Amino acid sequence: MDIDKEKYMKILDTLTDVLGRSDEQSTEEVMADIRDEGIDVDAALTRLKKAQLSISMAAKRSALDSARERRLKLVEKGHEFIGKFSDWTRDQVIERIKELGGPEAGLAYRDLETMGTEEMISILEDLEMSRRIAMEEGNDSE
């Protein structure tokens, strides 16, 4: 073949780019150009509008799915705390809950005192898990 294919591919790119442009044209003129190409422009635009709505819905679903997937993964990671504190003393558990819970846990301290150790351990597991999720979500949003 005696032509420079690469060169003509570039020309083809520019040619289709310039022919497809609608700089400073009105919507009516643009639609007339599409019609000139033998396309039922109204039907095509109706289909595209519907497709755009479908895509936007699919994207929303996808965003929700991704968020749910991320939460599930974090909850899974949180399972590592289950049973981790079973050999801790009651004082160690109370101390850690106060550390994690901040002032709110301090206020509820009297309620903690009335609880059994197992119940307190379960609260500590939940708090550790929440802390992990909050940390991971903080990292995600950065």
Added chain:
Amino acid sequence: MLQHSPNYDPTIHEELKKADWDAVLPRVLKYAVFRAKGFKWLGDEVEPEALVQEAIARAYGIGIRGNCRNWNIETCPDLGDFLIGIIRSMTSHRAEHEKEFPSESFFNEDGSSKDAKILESVSETIGASKPRTPEEEIIENENIQALKDELDRLSVESEDLGMVILCIEDGISKPRQIAEATGFEKEKVNSLLKKLRMKLDKFKPKMKK
């Protein structure tokens, strides 16, 4: 399942929701029509609507094979320009690696999604202009030669059209810049481009399939 790329910022959905799609879509469709025509001139069939749909899907972060584009409204306030940019980039013959788009629409006439299996096979349709067999390579080369001959013929036939074709061969793609380069009025450039479109309509390439 359609899935967001981890590189995509879903807060862009709000901006896309606010956009005037009725004003944007005709321009984007027109651009896609002519980009698809470029493939036809090489012997491939690409549906313009498929290009528009894929550009929209990328703008929403759910393009084929995780392709996505984050719309920066600050640097590109016009959504139409942004979508045209996506189509230009995915159909550019200069960026072979980018050419991952469906050649057929993935929505039915009523806007509903096509069967998942069809979607899968469509997502495999990549490199629409890349010849896959020696026969396709021959057809493509013949089409390029014929297109070159046609452009040469049109240049000889009309001096003004020849000037516009010369600009295109030099890589000038904006009508305003063609007007500056040729000294023609903008209206004359637009009319010559219309004439070129009509003349090239008569160009009948050989199809690969």
